Amino acid sequence: MTITGELFIGNKTLKGENGTLTAIAAATGEALEGAFGGASQADLDAAAKLAFEAFFVYRDTKLEERAAFLEKAAENILAVGDELIERAMAESGLPRGRLEGERMRTVNQLRLFARVVREGKFQDQRFDPADGERTPPKPDLRLRKVGLGPVAVFGASNFPLAFSVAGGDTASALAAGCPVIVKAHPAHPGTSELVARALQKAVIDCGMPEGTFSMLHDSGYEIGGALVAHPLIRAVGFTGSRKGGLALMDTAAKREVPVPVYAEMSAINPVLLFPEALKARGDKIGEAFAASLTLGAGQFCTNPGLILAVEGEALEAFTAGAIKALKAIPAQTMLTPGICKAYQDGVARLVSHDDVSELAEGLEGDAYHGQAALFETTAASFLKDKSLHDEVFGGAGLIVKCADLAELETVVDSLEGQLTAALHITEGDHAAAKKLMPKLEMLAGRLLVNGFGTGVEVSPAMVHGGPYPATSDARTTSVGTMAIDRFLRPVSYQDMPVALLPEALQR
Ligand SMILES: NC(=O)C1=CN([C@@H]2O[C@H](COP(=O)(O)OP(=O)(O)OC[C@H]3O[C@@H](n4cnc5c(N)ncnc54)[C@H](O)[C@@H]3O)[C@@H](O)[C@H]2O)C=CC1
Ligand SMILES: O=C(O)CCC(=O)C(=O)O
Known part of the structure; x- marks a missing residue:
């Protein structure tokens, strides 16, 4: 398939004329096939108008039809075939195995939401x-949840499939009955086009209203901002930097009618190593930590960036295990030259920090590679300098390194909101761990034991969220079936004649 660089506005495609963006090969920095035309305000208005009109039809589609549409979207993505994987590999620098896995996760996520839609429980009827006999008389009340309206989705650079055009935000919004306008991520515009084509085809194949799905490119930040500000947009899903998320939250808050922004932003995902676990298997935990830290060049928002432990011999065994493993880990291509530069700058800040020691580096790589690095500091320094929490x-x-468990608890108290907190424990650590549980529940969206947070299961019981700045709204998740709730609101019907009630509430 040729990459056309076009915008997807309802069932049409057209070349945007508001600037151009080029896809870059992550491994070399060279330009890839396709010049992507940026959308104008008029293109955005057209997509938003279609989405708003589609909403009134799409929200009332039969659940079976909506579910079949989500399944068709999954089928069409698979039908793109290897071209999708090849293009995503070139644009993101991620390896084939990872992207094939991510494609299945994307497809299965759409299928899971199809099951959620069919089941219908999300409507919470x-x-x-x-009760006319009661004093005062009690009215007849019925409730159901309905979609919020058109949703803007900003996909993540680090998951070009599962958190992008047809990723979790799009799947959950479509399942909720909300049309979606995607602002394509500039790090993978060609991948975005291939997936957008599959989604647009699913809309047509299934006879869904035109405007159920659109996708726009932005040659800068103008159209992304205008999308969030657009009066016909009713909610926003975002995964990316804290700076970007905050800018879009600010835009949404300043609208005449503010709308929710569900932004997943930054996290350092603390890993707490308890004394007995360290004594029993410190070196093994160290090795496993190095593997998780460097998975996908560390480009996971669930990446375990922070280790908290009591200093001493057992911690030294952990550190030795981590250093040995890390030194053998090859540098890996990062998603974009910009992300690579931001990483190198972040590492340089730690290297030159007076209170931080560098313990190890991974193997060296090329210009666009991220080389793993491990650092150490004291709890006192970490508590003193907030920049170390970034x-x-x-x-x-x-x-x-903490003096004792009390100091470790003080460090936990100082942390910002997180997506995950991991505990490494044996039975002998249960009492100490239990003491910290209330604080950890306040800190993170997911608490896990004897593992690391990377690799988020798409499950009804998953929370991929957490207090600010991990996300903008700790009450929600962007992964798993509960993600649908972000795009729904309850409506109550009081003493409504049956003829006026929605079909689902007529009984
Ligand atoms: N916590 C997480 O899940 C992730 C965090 N990041 C962080 O973000 C950094 C940059 O990565 P990106 O993916 O490029 O994130 P980003 O936040 O710069 O961009 C994400 C999306 O939002 C748009 N955007 C950003 N700022 C905007 C603004 N002011 N107005 C309108 N649109 C805006 C971008 O065009 C893109 O489509 C990374 O170095 C990393 O620090 C990146 C990926 C995931
Ligand atoms: O670890 C995962 O599977 C998902 C992580 C994530 O949401 C992210 O890195 O943006």
């Missing part, structure tokens, strides 16, 4: 019958 997006980890 409630029936509270009238995410360094990539394979860099910081060990914080």
Whole structure:
């Protein structure tokens, strides 16, 4: 398939004329096939108008039809075939195995939401019958949840399939009955085009209203901002930097009618090593940590960037295991030259920090490669300098040595909101771990034991979220079936004649 660089506005494609963006090969920095035309305000208005009109039809589609549409989208993505994987590899620098896995995750996520839609429980229908005998008389009340309206989706650079055009935000918004306008990520515009084509075809194949799906390119930040500000957009899903997420939250808050922005931003995902676990298997935990830290060049928002432990011999065994493993890990291509530069700058800041020691580096790589790095500091220094709490997006980890468990708890108290917190424990650590549980529940969206947070299971019981700045709204998740709730709101029907009630509430 030729990459056309076009915009997808409802069922049409057209070349944007508001500037151009070029796809870059992550491994070499060279330009790839396709010049992507940026959308204008008029293109955005057209997509938003179609989405808003589509909403009134799409939200009332039969659940079976909506589910079949999601399944068709999954089928069409698979039908793109190897070209999708090849293009995503070139644009993101991620290896084939990872992207094939991510494609299945994307497809299965759409299929999972199809099952959620078919089941219908997300509508949360409630029936509270009238009671005329009561004083005062009680009205007949019925409730269901409905879609919010058109949703803007900003996909993530680090998951060009599972968190992008047809990723979790899009799947959950479509499942909720909301049309979607995607602002394509500039790091993988060709991958985005191939997936957008599959989604547009699914809309047509299934006879869904035109405007159920659109995708725009932005040659800068103008159209992304205008999309969030657009009066016909009713919610926003975002995965990316804290700076980007905050800018879009600010735009949404300043609208005449503010709308929710579900932004997943930065996290350093603390890993707490408890004394008995360290004594029992410190070196093994160290090795496993180095592997998780450097998975996908460390470009996961769930990356375990921070180790907290009590200093001593057992921690030294962990550190030795991590250093040995890390030194043998090859540098890997990073997603974009910009992300690579931000990583190198972050590592350089740690290297030159007076209170931080560099323990190890991974193997050296080429210009666009991220070289893993491991650092160490004391709890006192970490508590003193808030800049040490910042995410360094990539394979860099910081060990914080605490004098005792009380100091470790003080460090936990000082942390910003996180996506995950991991505990490494044996039974002998249960009492100490239990003491920290209330604080950890306040800190993170997911608490996990004897593992690391990378590799998020798409499950009904998953929370991929957490208090600010991990996300903009700790009440939600962007992965798993509960993600649908972000794009729904409840409507109550009081003493409504049956003829006026939505079909699902007529009984
Ligand atoms: N926590 C996480 O899940 C992730 C964090 N990151 C962080 O973000 C950095 C840059 O990565 P990107 O993916 O490029 O994130 P980004 O936040 O710069 O961009 C994400 C998306 O938002 C758009 N955008 C950003 N700022 C905007 C603004 N002010 N107005 C309108 N649109 C805007 C971009 O065009 C892109 O489509 C990384 O170095 C890393 O630090 C990146 C990926 C995932
Ligand atoms: O680890 C995962 O599977 C998902 C992580 C994620 O959401 C991210 O890195 O943006």
